[in-house]
Amino acid sequence: MARIFAFGPYRLDASAGILFRGAEPVALGRRAIALLALLVEREGKPVAKEALFEKAWPAQAIEDSNLTVQIAAIRRMLDERGGSASWIETLPRRGYRYIGPAVAIDDPDAATAAAASTQLALPDRPSIAVLPFSSLNGDRAQDYVAEGMVDDIVTGLARIKGLFVIARHSTAPYRERVLDVKQIGRELGVRYVLEGSVRKSGSNIRVNVQMIDASTGAHVWAERYDRASDDIFELQDEIALSAVGAIAPSIRRAEMDRVKRKRPDSLDAYDLVLRAQPDVDSGMPERVISALGLLERAIQLDPGYALAYGNAAMCHHCLFLRAGWQEASRAASIHHARLALIHGQDDATALTLAGFSIGMDGHDRGAAFTAFEAALAISSSSALTYILGSVMLGWGGEAEQAIVWSERGMRLSPFDPWAFAAFDAQAMSHLLRGRYKEACSAAYKSVHANPGHSITYVQLAAALAKLGRLEDAKCAAARVLELHPTFRFSRQFAGVNCAPALAEALGEALLLAGLPE
Incomplete structure (x- = not known):
């Protein structure tokens, strides 16, 4: 039968090997938990060193210093948590004695009922716990690699606006426990759980990471990283950065799927933005008009919601470029972008969307990159920023830098909803540099990533024309006009403040493909 000891603000579940302060798990190692359990079980009575050694290190020959270290850890935890280190009394040359608050042994059934009644409610935002990664080397001396990676991932996730991240000390007790992720989610009050493993061999390292929806047990995302490096800490940072960059859009997709299952009349501002997001990301007029209705409702509910303003700016940007180049749409894009900047100083995504609208529609690339730099300072793993x-770099004629930024963004988030835009940037940049095969390859990738977006076919038509494949280019051009009947490339170039050299190269190719100037 499980035994649960209650003393002061603590509950110690000896069978599970975990200590709670209130509803929060306390970071204390397996051996320290075992020692504390024996001491409180024998409340007020001396416990000999031999009995303590047998409890924590059964059938092992252990030096006294090991016991001293573990007792010190218990005392330190009690002191840091507002208890008292003096609850554990040292009996010189004999052992130790618990002399703290009275200990009660809870009835297991009552404890289960209490745990159910105090189950942590999910936050009103996406929430995640990163469990300690397991080291597959069997060498505890190598655990620092896994621990450092978890630290970096937790730090990176904590910088994402609107994401509730459990502190690492609250997940540390799960290193010694084998539990179903659903139970972990209930205990920590989170929707998502990230777990992983690290195997190091010489200068090579393999990291497996997976994210699970704790409410259903379904896998949301999984990835394997294989790297070789002489600098293990640099490698650790790189993998953590890549993982954070991939986790963020995976959570966003999972949250959008979740909100689809909710009744429309039960949506708050956050849910409204989630529901609007796929239509915002589509970049096509009919869909962004639908998104704007939801975003306007979100702003009415929360007038300081920076991400709602940022997404609205992107919708008006789309309407400006693809629904008649109306000055009112351009002005609305800039207006909402400025509000996103005002309210989103701590939100990397809102800053990114605002910077893009100000740069593209306001033609102020300096202000745009100031916003991008601020976004990256908040979250260095923001794939959308890159x-x-x-x-913006591509339309500005900065071809090589555009390719670098697009590749960095794709490295961070290989399946990002905005991947088509990264490939577009590559296509126009390769075309500007006369690398027509590379431009065509990137344009095909863009079409594959978002076949409903007209600008992807613009890049493809130009690249095919440059390669002399005029029949294929004309087919791509026909698709542009099917998706965007009023398209005129001169107005497109003026709208995005296209660099003169790029406008000349693209314009020549698009005329050959049959697109109207």
Whole structure:
């Protein structure tokens, strides 16, 4: 039968090997938990060193210093948590004695009922716990690699606005426990759980990471990283950065799927933005008009919601470029972008969307990249910042830098909803540099990533024309006009403040493909 000891603000579940302060798990190692359990079980009575050694290190020959270290850890935890280190009394040359608050042994059934009644409610935002990664080397001396990686991932996730991240000390007790992720989610009050393993061999390292929806047990995302490096800490940072960059859009997709299952009349501002997001990301007029209705409702509910303003700016940007080049749409894009900047100083995504609209529609690339730099200072793993920055660099004629930024964005988030924009940036940049095969390859990737977006076919038509494949180019041009009947490339170039050299190269190719100037 499980035994649960209650003393002061603590509950110690000896069978599970975990200590709670209130509803929060306390970071204390397996051996320290075992020693504390024996001491509180024998409340007020001396416990000999031999009995303590047998409890924590059964059938092992252990030096006294090991016991001293573990007792010190218990005392330190009690002191840091507002208890008292003096609850554990040292009996010189004999052992130790628990002399703290009275200990009660809870009834297991009552404890289960209490745990159910105090189950942590999910936050009103996406929430995640990163469990300690397991080291597959069997060498505890190598655990620092796994621990450092978890630290970096937790730190990176904590910088994502609107994401509730459990502190690492609250997940540390799960290193010694084998539990179903659903139970972990209930205990920590989170929707998502990230777990992983690390195997190091010489200068090679393999990291497996997976994210699970704790409410259903379904896998949301999984990835394997294989790297070789002489600098293990640099490698650790790189993998953590890549993982954070991939986790963020995976959570966003999972949250959008979740909100689809909710009744429309039960949506708050956050849910409204989630519901609007796929239509915002589509970049096509009919869909962004639908998204704007939801975003306007979100802003009415929360007038300081920066991400709602940022997404609205992107919708008006789309309407400006693809629904008649109306000055009112351009002005609305800039207006909402400025509000996103005002309210989103701590939100990397809102800053990115605002910077893009100000740069593209306001033609102020300096202000745009100031916003991008602020976004990256908040979240260095923001793939969207690099992707949208690459588009702006591409239209600005900074070809090589555009390719660097687009590749960095794709490295961080290989399946990002905005991947088509990164490929567009590559296509126009390769075309500007006369690398027509590379431009065509990137344009095909863009079409594959978002076949419903007209600008992807613009890049493809130009690249095919440059390769002399005029029949294929004309087919791509026909698709442009099917998706965007009023398309005129001169107005497109003026709208995005296209660099003169790029406008000349693209314009010549698009005329050959049959697109109207």
